[in-house]
Amino acid sequence: MGAARRALSAAALTAVAALVLAPVLAGLAVTLAMSAGHLPALGLSGPDAGPWLRLGAQPGLAQAVALTLWTGGAAAALSLALAFAAAPALHGSRAARLLAPLIGAPHAALAVGFAFLVAPWGWLARLFSPWATGWDVPPDWPTVNDPLGLALIAGLVLKEAPFLTFVLLAALAQRPVARDLAAARALGYGPRAAWRLAVLPACWPAVRLPVMIVLAYALSAVDPALILGPTLPPTLPVLTLRWFAAGETAMVLPGAAAAVAQALLVAAAILGFLGAERLWRARLAAQAARGDRGRPGRPGRGAALVVALPAAGAFAALALWSVAGRWPFPAALPATWSAEAWGGGQGLWRAAAATAGIGALSVALALALAILWLQLAGPLARAAEAAMALPLIVPPTAFAFGLAVALLRIGLDPGWPAVVAGHLAFVFPYVLIVLAGPWRAFDPALLRAAAAVGAGPVRRLAAVRLPVMLRPLCTAAAVGFAVSASQYLPTLTLGGGRVRTLTTEAVALASGGDRRVAAAFGLLAAALPVAVYLTAQALPGAVWRNRRALRGSP
Amino acid sequence: MTATLDLRDVVVLADGRPLFAPVSLTVAPGAVATVLGPSGIGKSSLLAWIGGHLAPPLAGAGHVLLDGRDVTALPAEARRIGVLFQDAALFPHLSVGGNLAFGLAADVRGRTARRAAVAAALERIGLPDAADRDPATLSGGERLRVALMRTLLSAPRAVLLDEPFAALDPATRDRIRAMTLRHLREDKIPALMVTHDAGDAAAAGGAVVRLAPPDQPSA
Incomplete structure (x- = not known):
C-alpha cells in the first residue's frame, strides 16, 4: 500500500469516526462543561463547583448511587x-x-x-x-x-x-x-x-x-x-x-454533574470488572x-x-393483554x-412506522459507512474499531442531555434527523462488529480472480464481495435495526419528545394508562425487530436458492 | 501403572449398521499397534469410541479391556486412556507449562513438586525454557511434543494416536515420530495409532490392523 493510499485511508477512517462519534463526543463535552457550571444559554460561565455541591446536597443521592x-x-x-x-x-x-x-x-x-x-x-x-x-x-x-x-x-x-x-x-x-x-x-x-x-x-x-x-x-x-x-x-x-425533565433550570447543572458522575461510576465498575x-x-x-x-x-x-x-x-403476558x-x-x-388495542387509536401504527423508518435509515447509513470503513481499513483500522465501541460504554445520560443542549446552541431543531444521527452512534459499532469477521475471512482468491479478468475495485466490491457476503450483511442489518429500535433516551432527548417510537411509547404507557394498549405497544416493539431478523435470515436462502455455498444455515 | 490394551469384537455403528468388520486386538505394554484403512471407514471413530469420546449419532459395540478389566462402561475421564490429536489440541488460554500441569496427575502434590515435574517433562522433549510460552508461538512439531508430554504426565494406562504426524513436514515427521515412539516404549504404555501412512506403521513396528468393510473380515 502506497503512502498516498495510506493517507487517504487514514483520512476516510477519521471522517467516518468523527461522523459516528460526533454526537456522543459533543454531548459528553457539553455535559462536562455544564457540570462545571458552564451554560452560556443561561448566562452562566464556569468553572464553578456549585453544580457538584448542589448535587451532593440532593436527598437520597448516596442511596441512588448505591442502588x-x-x-x-x-x-x-x-x-x-x-x-x-x-x-x-x-x-x-x-x-x-x-x-x-x-x-x-x-x-x-x-x-x-x-x-x-x-x-x-x-x-x-x-x-x-x-x-x-x-x-x-x-x-x-x-x-x-x-x-x-x-x-x-x-x-x-x-x-x-x-x-x-x-x-x-x-x-x-x-x-x-x-x-x-x-x-x-x-x-x-x-x-x-x-x-x-x-x-x-x-x-x-x-x-x-x-x-x-x-x-x-x-x-x-x-x-x-x-x-x-x-x-x-x-x-x-x-x-x-x-432533574432534566422537570424543566427547572436550577436542576439542569446538578443534573449534568449527576450525568458525569454516572460516567465515572461506569468507569469505576469497569475497573472493578477488570480486577x-x-x-x-x-x-x-x-x-x-x-x-x-x-x-x-x-x-x-x-x-x-x-x-x-x-x-x-x-x-406471553404481553400477547394476552394486548x-x-x-x-x-x-x-x-x-x-x-x-382487538381494540391494535386499532391504532393511540398512534400504534404511526409509532411502528416511525420505528421502522428511523431504523431503516440508521441501518442503511451504518452499513454504507461500515463497508467504506472495512474497504479502506489499513493496519490502523483494527485499533480504531475498539474506539468505535465507545458509544456502547458511555452512559446515555452522560451525553444525551448535553447533546440536546448543543443542538439548540447551533440552531438545529430536535427531530428525526437528530434521532437518526444519534442512533447511528449505537448502530454503527454493532454493524461493524458483525461485518468485520466475515469481511476479513473473505476468500481473497475470489477478488484476485475478479481482478485478473479486469474488474476494478468498485466492480470487485459490488459484483463479487457484497453478493457473496449477503448473509453477514443481512445479519448486520438485523442486529443494527434491533439496536435502533431499542433506543429510548437518545430518541426522547434528540427527538425533543416529538419523535414517538414504539419503545418511547411503551415506556410512557407502562406507568399508568391502559394496560392493553401498553401491551400492544410492547408486543409490537418486540415483534418488529424479530420480524426483521427472521426476514434477514430467510433472504439469503431465497436469493441464493440455486447457490448452495451461499445459502448457509439459518 | 501400565497395562495391556485389549479390544474384543469392536465395531462402530452408524444408524445401527457397522462401519467395518469387528476388530479384536491385544497390545502389550510398550508396543504400538497400527490401524490402517481407507478414509471414511471410521478409523478416527474407532479411536473415539475406545477413548469414550464417541458422540451420537455414532455408537460403538464390543469391549475395551485394560489389564483384563473391562472399562467399556466407564466415562472417558475414568478410563485413563490418553489421546494425541493431529493438531495437538493444546489449550490456547494456558501457557505451555500450564498445559503440562493441566495434564499432570493430581496425586503429584505441592507447588514445588509439580513445577519440578513440569520442568523435567520439558527437559525430556528438548524444550527446557518453554514453560511460560504461549502455545500459539510453537511450531507444529513443538506443539505435538508438548501434547505428548501432557498426555504422558497424566499417567495414562494406554494411549491413542489419531494421525498425529499427518500435518508435519517429512523431516520433522520422522524425528517427532521417533521421539513419540521412544517415549511410549520407555514408559511401557500400550498404544494404538490410526494413520494413512504406511511409513507410520512400519516405524511403529507393532501389529497392523486393516479395517475392512463389514462383509469382509478386518485383518
Missing part, C-alpha cells in the same frame, strides 16, 4: 453466570436458535412484559389465584418497583443473559469444542471440569467486550429502571432524567496448575431454562377478547 451499583453489578454478574452455566447445554442444540428473538426485543418491551408477568395483578398471580394463594384481590406486594431493585435486576437479566449466552455460543462455534472436551476428558477431567477449565476460558477473549457493554448498560439503563426499578429513590440515571477478571483467571490457572480434576459430573441444563423461560413468559377485553382478577385468562 445503581447494586442493580447494575448484580444484573451483569448474574447474566454472565447464567450464560456460562447455560452455554454447555445449549451448544450445538437447535434450542439455541430460539434465543435470537429474545435478543432482538427492546429492553423496554421485555421490561413491560416482565412487569405484566410478576406485578401483584400480573399473570403469574392470576395463574396461581385463588386456588393456591387464596387471593381474590391483588396482594399488596412490591413485586415491581421494589426498594431493593430486585425486579429491575430480574428485568435486566431477562435480556442480558440471553444476549451473553448468544455471544458465548457464537464464540464456541469458532472453537473445536468436541476436540477440546475430548482432550480434557482423556486427561481425567469430568465434563463439568472440562467445560469450566478448558473450553469456556478459551472463549473468554470473545466475551470480554460484550460483558463490559452489558455492565455499562445495566448501570446506566433508563427505560428498564423507569418500568421496574425502585422509585424512592430511583437509580441514578432515572434521578438524572427527572475481578484477573482474580478469576488467576484462580482458574491455579486450579489447572494443581491438576485439580474437580468433582465429577455433567454441566446442568437448568440454567438454559432460567435463561429462556422468564422472557418467554413476558412475551387482545384482552374484560379481565377481572384473579381469572387466569381474559373473560372477553378484544
